[in-house]
Amino acid sequence: MHGSPHIVSDVMTHTVVAVGREAPFKDIVKVLKEWKVSALPVLEGEGRVVGIVSEADLLPKEEFRDSDPDRFTQMRRLADLSKAGAVTAGELMSTPAVTVHPDATLAQAARIMAQRKVKRLPVVNDESIIEGVVSRTDLLKVFLRPDDELAEEIRREIVVYLFPYPVEPIQVEVSDGVATLTGKIRDTSLVPVVARLVRAVEGVVDVECHLCGDHPSTPGRSRGSRI
Numbered sequence: 001m002h003g004s005p006h007i008v009s010d011v012m013t014h015t016v017v018a019v020g021r022e023a024p025f026k027d028i029v030k031v032l033k034e035w036k037v038s039a040l041p042v043l044e045g046e047g048r049v050v051g052i053v054s055e056a057d058l059l060p061k062e063e064f065r066d067s068d069p070d071r072f073t074q075m076r077r078l079a080d081l082s083k084a085g086a087v088t089a090g091e092l093m094s095t096p097a098v099t100v101h102p103d104a105t106l107a108q109a110a111r112i113m114a115q116r117k118v119k120r121l122p123v124v125n126d127e128s129i130i131e132g133v134v135s136r137t138d139l140l141k142v143f144l145r146p147d148d149e150l151a152e153e154i155r156r157e158i159v160v161y162l163f164p165y166p167v168e169p170i171q172v173e174v175s176d177g178v179a180t181l182t183g184k185i186r187d188t189s190l191v192p193v194v195a196r197l198v199r200a201v202e203g204v205v206d207v208e209c210h211l212c213g214d215h216p217s218t219p220g221r222s223r224g225s226r227i
Contacts, residue, residue: 015132020089047130049122050097
């Protein structure tokens with residue numbers, strides 16, 4: 001991996017476990033258990049994603065197995081009651097599927113997951129053909145990047161451009177994902193800028209800036225909250 005993996009295609013899983021519209025209830029349960037996933041894309045044709053079937057879609061069959069819901073419950077949970085009688089993926093699935101494009105940023109994918117309260121997203125192209133799956137775990141892979149790799153990217157992509165002529169060399173150290181910058185610079189107004197840019201590097205957990213100007217009375221410090 002060279003540089004930061006800024007987009008979904010850099011971290012997604014290319015092996016896709018999916019089912020077709022006609023997949024029966026028991027087969028769906030077997031696949032979920034075998035692959036240890038909580039949801040499956042439902043495909044048709046050449047791999048077009050038409051929906052998602054999840055554990056939540058399957059549970060109503062067990063929940064309402066031996067109950068006779070009152071009229072209020074029937075009105076409030078009409079969709080769940082319908083799924084309780086479903087027997088195929090096409091009847092059970094939630095549609096339209098919540099998906100993401102391979103060129104979406106990791107931040108965009110994380111935002112979709114949080115807003116839609118899902119753990120996995122099918123990755124589809126412009127024709128809705130599936131290309132992979134991205135999970136919460138995939139998005140966290142960036143935090144496994146080695147400290148020395150992060151430090152080198154910070155030096156190469158940020159420090160060199162912002163401080164081409166520092167008063168003294170800028171030292172960049174990364175320990176457990178926390179980046180620390182020390183040294184003297186000519187323009188301390190750039191301290192918040194460098195802190196923001198370093199924090200945006202995929203895999204950086206926090207930033208400590210100990211950059212100051214020529215005069216001791218013009219220090220620049222920026223500390224982000226721990227993640």
